Amino acid sequence: MSNIPHVLILGGGFGGLSAANEIRNVLSSSQVKITVIDKKDWFMVGFAKLWIIQGTRTFENSIGSLNELTKKGINFLREEVLQIDLQNKKIKTTTKILPYDFLIIAMGAVLAPEKIPGLLENGMNLYDHNQLIEIHNKLKKIKSGKIVISIMGMPYKCPPAPFEASLLIASMLREKGVRDSVQIHFYSPASITLPAAGLEISQQILSLINSENIIFHDSCKIKSVEKNKLIFQNGEESNFDLLLAIPPHLAPKVVYEAGLAKDDGFIPINRDCETPFENVYAVGDVTTLTVTDTITVPKAGIFAEREAITVAQKKKKKIHSKKESSLFDGKGGCFIESGRGTASLIEVDMFSEPKPSTKLTESTAEHLYEKIEFEKERLSKWL
Numbered sequence: 001m002s003n004i005p006h007v008l009i010l011g012g013g014f015g016g017l018s019a020a021n022e023i024r025n026v027l028s029s030s031q032v033k034i035t036v037i038d039k040k041d042w043f044m045v046g047f048a049k050l051w052i053i054q055g056t057r058t059f060e061n062s063i064g065s066l067n068e069l070t071k072k073g074i075n076f077l078r079e080e081v082l083q084i085d086l087q088n089k090k091i092k093t094t095t096k097i098l099p100y101d102f103l104i105i106a107m108g109a110v111l112a113p114e115k116i117p118g119l120l121e122n123g124m125n126l127y128d129h130n131q132l133i134e135i136h137n138k139l140k141k142i143k144s145g146k147i148v149i150s151i152m153g154m155p156y157k158c159p160p161a162p163f164e165a166s167l168l169i170a171s172m173l174r175e176k177g178v179r180d181s182v183q184i185h186f187y188s189p190a191s192i193t194l195p196a197a198g199l200e201i202s203q204q205i206l207s208l209i210n211s212e213n214i215i216f217h218d219s220c221k222i223k224s225v226e227k228n229k230l231i232f233q234n235g236e237e238s239n240f241d242l243l244l245a246i247p248p249h250l251a252p253k254v255v256y257e258a259g260l261a262k263d264d265g266f267i268p269i270n271r272d273c274e275t276p277f278e279n280v281y282a283v284g285d286v287t288t289l290t291v292t293d294t295i296t297v298p299k300a301g302i303f304a305e306r307e308a309i310t311v312a313q314k315k316k317k318k319i320h321s322k323k324e325s326s327l328f329d330g331k332g333g334c335f336i337e338s339g340r341g342t343a344s345l346i347e348v349d350m351f352s353e354p355k356p357s358t359k360l361t362e363s364t365a366e367h368l369y370e371k372i373e374f375e376k377e378r379l380s381k382w383l
Helices: 014-026 048-054 066-072 129-141 161-176 195-211 253-257 301-319 365-382
Strands: 006-010 033-038 042-044 063-065 075-078 081-085 090-093 097-099 102-105 145-151 182-187 214-217 222-226 229-232 237-239 242-246 280-282 331-337 343-349 357-360
Touching: 006 014, 006 097, 014 033, 014 066, 014 102, 014 301, 014 365, 033 066, 048 129, 048 161, 063 066, 066 075, 081 253, 102 301, 129 161, 129 242, 145 161, 161 182, 161 195, 161 214, 161 242, 161 331, 195 214, 195 343, 195 357, 301 331, 331 365, 343 365
Parallel strands: 006 033, 006 102, 033 075, 102 280, 145 182, 145 242, 182 214
Antiparallel strands: 042 063, 081 090, 090 097, 222 229, 229 237, 331 343, 343 357
């Protein structure tokens, strides 16, 4: 039994679940043993968070259980990863030391609100699943004043999501009949709305949010947060009644300690998703994949999923001793819900020549249906 190669997957998000399922689909339990490790035992498609904020969905109805993986012949271990020992090919968790033959790091990005002084005390974290109900309740109560949505670090997960949040919040306020007495201001450190999507799409997104009277402020770098006040690095200030922040993102601490990423960065990969260490791969939000001098692949679930499929194909070839040639294709898409019962789709091809191509579809009810189906499909396919 012991000569069956062991694939260890750190993280049960888009990248980890996609990798585990793809490898299991092409290689049986007698060919490869697969273990997924995550410190939580549930998976949620990130955009469901906005529905919880909106009040159209509960947390319980938005998650799938990682314990379901065992039905597919995939082991699941709910523990924290304490150490990645690349030299000895071992992973240390809370209670175990696990050897691996192949390692896939899909641990995602960690939200780091503590990097912005005063944020934890004075603002809400739009991306923290523990704060969604509280954000919903605050939005339900608000009758007038100023809501601020602020991106506080780049890169961040799911680039369109904060804009989508602003549109859905505008919609909630409209339904309550208080939209005209509540201002919504949006602050970003970038010079355009969606740098990864390019100027043209950024202009279209700007028009979309402006049409809902959401005011976009570009090139705003946040220094700190005080009670009801944002302080910018250039010394300017802005008041708010409710702050919804997208905090800076970091790689998990064990990734830095293993020497896989430097400083505040992420694990650098190429399109083969390999790290400099033999049989060690990294996919998804924990990575950075450079496309051009100024563009990297966005941190979005669809890219994590496709990178994981690339790695699964490589695994199959490696275990069958075939020459490897799988590359991540860089194709994907993100939905932007309008708050008016419709959504549009940003379609991306990161590696098209001569430069990445992106297009934004019209906002239709059909795209909103596709968005809901996308979530259903992932949950039923993977768990």
